[in-house]
Amino acid sequence: MRHLFSYVITRLLLAIPMVFILLTLVFVVLRIMPGDPVSAMLGAHAPEKVIEQKKEELGLNKPIFIQYLDYLGQIGRLDLGDSMIMKQRVSEPIVDKLPATLELTFFGLLVSLGVGIPLGAVAARRRRSGRDFGIRLYANVVYCIPVFWLGLLMQLVFAVLLRWFPVSGRTSPRISSSEFNWSGFYIVDTLRKANLAAFGDVMWHIVLPAVTLGVVLSGIFVRLTRANMLDVLKSDYILAARARGVPERRVVFNHGLRNALIPIVTMLGLQFSLLLAGAILTESTFSWPGMGRLLVERIYLRDYPVIQGVIIVYALLVSAVSLVVDLLYAVIDPRVKY
Amino acid sequence: MPTSEKTILEVQDLSIAYPISIGVVRAVEGVSFTLDDGEALGVVGESGCGKSTMGLSILKLQRPPGRVTGGRIMYRGTDILSLSGRELLKLRGQKISMIFQNPLTSLNPLFTVQQHFLETIHFHDPGMPKDKALAAVGKMLETLGIERKRLSEYPHQLSGGMRQRVMIGLALIMNPDILIADEPTTSLDVIVEAGFTELLLELRRVYKLSLILITHNLGLVAELADRIAVMYAGRLMEIATAQQIFDRPLHPYTQGLIACVPNIQADQKELVTMPGSPPDLVAPPAGCRFAPRCPKVMPICREKAPALLEHERGHSAACWLYDRSVSPGAGPAFDGAGG
Amino acid sequence: MSTQPSRPHIPAARFSPAGGLASAVGWFSRSRKKYGMEWWIMIAGLVVILFVVTMTAFPGLFTRFNPNDQNAGGQMTRPSPAHVMGTDNLNRDVWARVVYGARTILGVAFAAALVSALIGIPLGLLSGFAGGVFDRVLSLIMDSVYSFPGLILAIAFAAMLGPGVINITLAVAVVYIPTYFRLVRGQTLSIKEEVYVEAARAIGARRGTILGRYVFPNVIATVVVVLSLNIADAILTEAALSYIGLGLPAGLPDWGMDLSMGKKFLPSGVWWMITFPGLMIMLLALGFTMLGEGLAEILNPRLLER
Numbered sequence: 001m002r003h004l005f006s007y008v009i010t011r012l013l014l015a016i017p018m019v020f021i022l023l024t025l026v027f028v029v030l031r032i033m034p035g036d037p038v039s040a041m042l043g044a045h046a047p048e049k050v051i052e053q054k055k056e057e058l059g060l061n062k063p064i065f066i067q068y069l070d071y072l073g074q075i076g077r078l079d080l081g082d083s084m085i086m087k088q089r090v091s092e093p094i095v096d097k098l099p100a101t102l103e104l105t106f107f108g109l110l111v112s113l114g115v116g117i118p119l120g121a122v123a124a125r126r127r128r129s130g131r132d133f134g135i136r137l138y139a140n141v142v143y144c145i146p147v148f149w150l151g152l153l154m155q156l157v158f159a160v161l162l163r164w165f166p167v168s169g170r171t172s173p174r175i176s177s178s179e180f181n182w183s184g185f186y187i188v189d190t191l192r193k194a195n196l197a198a199f200g201d202v203m204w205h206i207v208l209p210a211v212t213l214g215v216v217l218s219g220i221f222v223r224l225t226r227a228n229m230l231d232v233l234k235s236d237y238i239l240a241a242r243a244r245g246v247p248e249r250r251v252v253f254n255h256g257l258r259n260a261l262i263p264i265v266t267m268l269g270l271q272f273s274l275l276l277a278g279a280i281l282t283e284s285t286f287s288w289p290g291m292g293r294l295l296v297e298r299i300y301l302r303d304y305p306v307i308q309g310v311i312i313v314y315a316l317l318v319s320a321v322s323l324v325v326d327l328l329y330a331v332i333d334p335r336v337k338y
Numbered sequence: 339m340p341t342s343e344k345t346i347l348e349v350q351d352l353s354i355a356y357p358i359s360i361g362v363v364r365a366v367e368g369v370s371f372t373l374d375d376g377e378a379l380g381v382v383g384e385s386g387c388g389k390s391t392m393g394l395s396i397l398k399l400q401r402p403p404g405r406v407t408g409g410r411i412m413y414r415g416t417d418i419l420s421l422s423g424r425e426l427l428k429l430r431g432q433k434i435s436m437i438f439q440n441p442l443t444s445l446n447p448l449f450t451v452q453q454h455f456l457e458t459i460h461f462h463d464p465g466m467p468k469d470k471a472l473a474a475v476g477k478m479l480e481t482l483g484i485e486r487k488r489l490s491e492y493p494h495q496l497s498g499g500m501r502q503r504v505m506i507g508l509a510l511i512m513n514p515d516i517l518i519a520d521e522p523t524t525s526l527d528v529i530v531e532a533g534f535t536e537l538l539l540e541l542r543r544v545y546k547l548s549l550i551l552i553t554h555n556l557g558l559v560a561e562l563a564d565r566i567a568v569m570y571a572g573r574l575m576e577i578a579t580a581q582q583i584f585d586r587p588l589h590p591y592t593q594g595l596i597a598c599v600p601n602i603q604a605d606q607k608e609l610v611t612m613p614g615s616p617p618d619l620v621a622p623p624a625g626c627r628f629a630p631r632c633p634k635v636m637p638i639c640r641e642k643a644p645a646l647l648e649h650e651r652g653h654s655a656a657c658w659l660y661d662r663s664v665s666p667g668a669g670p671a672f673d674g675a676g677g
Numbered sequence: 678m679s680t681q682p683s684r685p686h687i688p689a690a691r692f693s694p695a696g697g698l699a700s701a702v703g704w705f706s707r708s709r710k711k712y713g714m715e716w717w718i719m720i721a722g723l724v725v726i727l728f729v730v731t732m733t734a735f736p737g738l739f740t741r742f743n744p745n746d747q748n749a750g751g752q753m754t755r756p757s758p759a760h761v762m763g764t765d766n767l768n769r770d771v772w773a774r775v776v777y778g779a780r781t782i783l784g785v786a787f788a789a790a791l792v793s794a795l796i797g798i799p800l801g802l803l804s805g806f807a808g809g810v811f812d813r814v815l816s817l818i819m820d821s822v823y824s825f826p827g828l829i830l831a832i833a834f835a836a837m838l839g840p841g842v843i844n845i846t847l848a849v850a851v852v853y854i855p856t857y858f859r860l861v862r863g864q865t866l867s868i869k870e871e872v873y874v875e876a877a878r879a880i881g882a883r884r885g886t887i888l889g890r891y892v893f894p895n896v897i898a899t900v901v902v903v904l905s906l907n908i909a910d911a912i913l914t915e916a917a918l919s920y921i922g923l924g925l926p927a928g929l930p931d932w933g934m935d936l937s938m939g940k941k942f943l944p945s946g947v948w949w950m951i952t953f954p955g956l957m958i959m960l961l962a963l964g965f966t967m968l969g970e971g972l973a974e975i976l977n978p979r980l981l982e983r
Contacts, residue, residue, distance in 0.1 A: 021821040029830070033837040133714075140970065144962040146913055146933075148920050149955030152940060156948055167944060236443035243399055243438075244458045244508060245431035248423075255446050270824075277828035281917055285940065296921050299836045307836060314829050322824065334492045335447055 007330060015323050022315040027071055030308045031064070080309040085301050090309035093294055098313070099184035100170060101290035104213065104282065105275045107206055111214020112221055112271070117264070119218070120225025121257055124233065136226070139219035147278045151212040151285035158208060165208050168287035171201050209286045213278050217271065224267060228260035235259075265329050269322040276314060346515055346548060347373040347396075347434075352409035354388070354395055361620035365391045365404065367572045370646070373516065378542065378549040380563030380580070382556060382595070386616055388572040393520050393552045397430050413516075432462045435509035439521040441501035445493035451504055452489040455511060462512050478507045481544070482537070499530035503537065510545060518550045523558060535561050556599050560584065565652075568592045571616050571627035574646055578653035588655040590634045626658070634659060719971025722905075725964030729957075732779045742773035744930040749773070753942065756949050763949035765935070766942060775953055778930040782961070785842065786911035789849035790904055796850075797857025798900065804858070805865025816862070823855035831914055835923040845925060849914050853907055860903055864896045905969030909962040916958045932958050 055061050062070070074081065080090035116139075123135040159167040166172070170186060183189055187206075190199035232238065233256055241251050280292030287293070291310055298306040354366040366388040373379050381389045394400045396411055396418065411418040413434065421429065430436075438444045445454065455475045459466060479486060482503040493501060502522065509517055519538075523531040539562065541547060551562055559566050560580060567577040568589065576589040587593045594612045614631035617623055623630060629639040638658050646656040732739055742749050749760070749770040756763040762771035804812045822830070834848035919925050919933030932954040939950030 017817065018821050018824070021818060022825060025822060025825070026833070029833045029837060031837075032834075033839065140966060141959075141963060144909065144913070144959050144966055146916055146920075146936075146955060146958050146962075148917065149936060149951070149958065152936065152943060152951045152955065156943055156946075156951070160944055160946055236438060236440055237446045239399060240436075240438055240444040240505070240508075241446070243397060243430055243436040244461075245427045245429070246457065246461055247427055250461075255449075258448055259446070273824065273826040277826040280828065280832070281920065284921060284937075295832065299832070300922065307833075311829065311833055315825060318825060333448075335494050 004330070008327060011323060011326055015319055019316065019319045022319065023072065023075060023312065024068075026308065026311050026315055027068055030304065030311070075312065080312065081305045083303055083306050085298070085303040085306075090305050093306065094291065094309055094313055096184070097289055097291045097294045099186075100288060101276070101279055101283070101292060103185055103187060103206065104209055104288060104290060105272070105279050107210035108213030108217070108275050108279065108282075109268075109271065111210050112217045112275075115214065116218040116221025117225045117257075117261070120222045121229055121252070121260075123222065123226045124229030124260075125252060127230065132226075135222060139222035139226075142216060142219040145216055146281075147212060147216045148281040148285050150216060151209070151282055154208050154212050155285070166205050168285075170205050170289055171198070172205075209282050209288055212285075213275065213282045216278060217274055220267075220271065220274075221264065224264055225260060228263055229256060232256050232260045262329070262333050265325060265332065269318075269325040272321045272325075273318050276317065344374040344376075345372045346375050346414055347550075348412040349392075349396070350410045350412065352392065352395065352411065353407045354391055354400060354404055355407045356400075356404035358620070363619045364622060365572050365619060366395070368409075369569070369572075369574045370409075371567050371574065371577055373548055373550060375515070376542075376546055376548055378551060378562055378564045380551045380553065380559030380566040381569060382553060382559055382566060383569035384554055384616065386619075387569045389552045389569045390520050392569070393436070393518050393550065396518060396550075397434060397436055398426055399430075399436070427461070431458055431509070431514070432512040433514050434516045434518065435512075435514045436518040436520065437502075437505045437509050437522055440525050441498060441505050442493060444505055445501060447493055450490050450492055451496075454504070454508055455489075458508055458511055474511065475507075478511055481541070482507050498526055499533060502526060502530070502534060506537070506541065510541065510547070513545060514547075516548045516550065518552065520552045522551075522553070523555065524553070531558075538562060556595065568595070571622060572619060573627055573643075574656065575628065576653075576655040576657075577646070578650075578655075582650070582653045586653075588649060588653065588660060589628075589657050590632050590659070591628050592655075594633075626656070715971050715974035717971075718967045719975065722964045722967030722969075722971060725960055726968060729779050729783060729961050729964070732776050733783055736776045736780075739776045740770065740773045742770035744769060744774040744777040745928060746770070746773075753947055753950070762953045765938065765950050771935075771949060771953055774930045774935055775932070775957055778932045778935065778954065779957070779961075781842075781925065781929050781931045782912055782915055782933070782958070785846050785849065785915045786908050788846045789911045789915070790853065790908045792846065792850040793853035793907065794857050794900065794904060797854040798861050798896075800854075801858040801861030802865055802896075805862040812862075815858075819855040819858045823859065827852040827910075828914060828917055831918060832921065832923065835918050840923075840926060842925065842929070845915065845918060845923070848918065848923075849911050852914065853911070856903065856907065857900070860899060861896055864899060868896075902969050902973045905965050905972060909965035909969065912958065912962045912965070 052061075060067070078091075080094070082088070083090055083093075119135050119138070123132045126132050155167055158165045186202040187199070190196075190202055233252070238251060238255055241255050242248070246255075279290065280295060282288065283290045283292035284296055291313065295307065295310045298310070348370075349372075350370050352366055352369045353364070355362050355364050357363075369388075369392055371379065381393070383389050391400055391404065395404075395406055398406075398418065398421075400406075406419055409419075413429070418426075418429065449457070452472075452475065455478075456468070456471055459471045459474070463471075475489070476486060479488070484500060484503055484507070488496065488500065488504075493504075496504065506517075522538075523534055526534060535558065538549070542549060549562070551559060553559060563580050565577065565579050566583045568575045568583070568591065570591050576583070576587065576592045578588075583592060584596065587596055597610045598612065600609060612631060617627055617630065623640070624643075625641050626632070626635075626639045626643050629635050632639065636658055644656045644658045644661060646654050647661065648654045649660045747767050747769055749768055750764040752764065752768050753766055754760060754764045756771075760770050760772065762775065764770055765774070800815065804815045831848045831852050834851055835845055838844035838848060916933035916936075919931045920937045922934075922937060925931050925934060935954040936951050939947065939954070942950060
C-alpha cells in the first residue's frame, strides 16, 4: 500500500507542470484580443477617462507580467474574480451550473460506453462478417454527425413529432427548484429526498441530451473495443482457456473483454475532453442550464472574467479526470508496477 | 498400423488445410498414428512441418481458417471431429489436455493462479464445493512443488519454470487420460527444462498419463518418449520406438535430423546441417516431399509419394528405399503391414 | 581516376511534374487491383468531395436563387418542386443557402487545416530532429494543448479574436497544430534511428539531404492521411462555432448558422430548415473521413505506427 501512495504522489507532482501550462495558455489566449475588454464593454464612444478608470479598477494597466502573477495568485487562492457585467462573483454561476454539465457528461459517457463496447465486442467476434462491416460503418459515420444536428433531429422526432420526451430543459417547470438544493446534482437530490416523481421527471429530461451526446462519441469506443478485442482474441491465454474446456462465451467475455477493456480506461481521459466539448453544443440545443450554455451566454455579453473562469474550470476538470484515470489504471492492471 | 485394446487415441489419415490469398496451404496430409494407454509418443520435425497444427486439431483448436479436410481422430472409439460443441468442452481439459510453449502468455494476466484453477474445476465439475476444489488444488500444487502462497499471485509475479508448472497443473487437475505438450520447453532455459523433464516423468508415473510430446528438440524426446513419429512438410515420414529411431533410423530425413545434433563426446569439427529448405506447402512437390533435399533420392521419389509401410516390427517409414518392389536390395520388409 | 575516394554523389530528389503524374497514375491503377473495400471507400469519399467542390466553384450550376434574396419565395414553405428544400423564415431558398454555404465551410476548413499543417509540421520536424531541451519544452507545451478539449480552445480563440472569416480560420487552425506537431515529431524520431539514415550519414550525406530525401517522403504519406481527417474535423468545428454564433458576418451563408436559426422554428414542426444544412455538414465530413481512412488502409504497409 505504501507503494501505491508514493505512486499517487508522483503522479500528482507530474500533473502540476501540465496544469501550470494550461493555466498559462488560458491566460495568453484570453488576452490576445485586438483592442481591450473595457472598450468592448463600455462601447467605443465612452469617454477616455471612464475607460482609463475602469482599466485601473480591473488592473489592466499593469505590465503584463505582473498581471500574470496576479492571475496565478488568484487561482491559487481559488479566487476567480468578479463578473464584469453582472453583480456577482465569477464562481457563483459556475458553481451553480457545474453539476448540470457534469450530470450530462456522465450520462453521455454511460451511453457511449453502453453502446460502443458491446458493438465493438460483437464486431470483433464476427470479424469480416456483414455485422462487422455494418458496425464499423456505424462507428465511422456516427462521429461525423454534428452533435448539435443530431440533437435537433432528436428533438424533432422524439419531442415534437412523437412527443415521447421533453424538448428541452432539465426539469419540468412544475417541479419546484427547492427539490434540488442539496448538491445541485438533480439525480442525487431527488433520490435523497426519495421524491420519485421528481426523479422520474429529471431522468425523462436527461434522455435525449445524453443519448445525443453519447451516440456521437460511441463510435470511438466501438473502434477501440473492436481493435483491442481482435488483438486479445489472438492471445495464447485465450487458446489455453479453450484448451481447458472453458465455454466460448466465457472465454470471450471474462478472458477476452476484460483484458481488452484496460486500454479503454486510458482513453477515458481523452474521451472526457470530447464529451465536455460536445456537452457545450448539446446544452445549447436542449437549453440545458450548464457551463457550456453559460460560456456561450457570457461570450455574447463579453463578460471576460466569467469566460476566463469557465475555461479555467474546464482546464482543471480535464486535468483532474486525466489524473484519476491514470490512478485507476494502476489499480485495475496488476501488471503495473508501483 | 495395428491397433490393440490398449489404444486410446487413433489418428486416421488426418489432413488439415487452410486457405490463404494465393492458394490453399496443405499443412497436414494423410497422417496416421496410434497412442496406447500410458504411452509417450514424441512428434518431432522442424518448424512448419505441421506437428503443432496436428496437435491442435486433436482438440479441434486449430486456428481458423484452418480446417480438417479429411480423416478421423478416434478417442476411445468416438471420432472427436464429429463431436458437438458441448461434448467437445467435456473432452478438453478433462479427458485430453494440452499445454503450450509460452507459459507467460498462456496465462491470463488478470487472473490469479487460484482463479485459473477454480475456473477449470467449475466448468468441468460445477457441483464441487469450493473447499473440496481448493483441497484438490492444494494437492496438485504440492505435487508440482509450488508453494501455497502462490495461489493469490498473478502470472507476471511467477518465474518461468513456476508458470510452466502451473500450466501443467491446470492441464492435469481434472485427471485426463492424455496430455498433449506443444513445445513445452522451448521457451525455458536448460536448467528449468531439466526440472520440467523430471516433473513430467514423475507425473506420468503417478497419474498414469499418456503423452503426446510435440517438439523439435530431439534430446527431450530421447528422455521422455517411448515411441517417436517424425514429420516433414505435413507428412509422417517415420514412426518407431525411441530405441529404433536413434539406433537405426530408416528414413534419410530422420538420419539427417539425428546427425545434426552435435555430439559433445565425439571429436566434431563442423556442425552438420541439411542443405535446402522445406517445400512450399501451397504447391508441394509431386512425389515424396523430401525428395528435393534427399541425399539418397531416386527417380521414383520425384514421381510418386511412398506409403508409410512397416519394415521392421513396430518400425514404419515412408521411403522408396525400403520398398521391395522398387529397390530389390532393400532390407527385410515386413509382410502383412497396414499403413 | 583519382587516387583518393571522392565524396559519393547523391543526387538531390527531383520532382518533375510529368514524372510525378505518371507514377501517381501507376500507383492508382495498381492500388485498385490490390485492394477491395478500402479502395471503394476512398473513391466514395473523393466523389463526395468533388461534388461539393464543384458546388463551391460553380454554384450557378446548382441553383438559380441567390442565398441572400429575401424574396425568393413564401415564408417557411415546405420543400416543393419550386424550392427543393423549402424556404426559411426570411423567405430565402434553403437549397441556395446550402449551395453557397459550401464555400464558407469548405474554405475555412481547408485554410485552417493548411495553416495548422504549415505551422505544426516544420515545428515537429525541427523538434524531433534537434532534440534536447528545446524538444522537451516544446513537446510539453504541445501535449498540454493537445489534451485540452479542442472545441473549447477554438471557442476561446474565436471569442477573443472577434468576428470575421480570418479570425475563425485562425481559431480552428490553432486546435490542430499539436496534432501535426506530434505526428511529424514522432515520425522524425523513429526515422532518425533507422539504420538507413545511419548508413546515409556514414557515406557523408548532408543533414539537409537526409531530411529531404529520407525523412520527408515517409512523413508525407502519413501527413496526407491526417490532413484529410483533419479537414473533416475542421468542418465540424467550424460548423459548431457558427452554430454557437461566433464570428461569421450575417451576409455569409453558413450551414452552422442556418442550423441555429432553424432551431427556433423546430417546435412548430419546420423540419426542412435544419435537416438539409446539417445533412450537408455530415456528408462533407464523411467524405473527407472516408478519403482519409481509405488512404490510410492503402498506404498502410509504408506507414509507421502513428
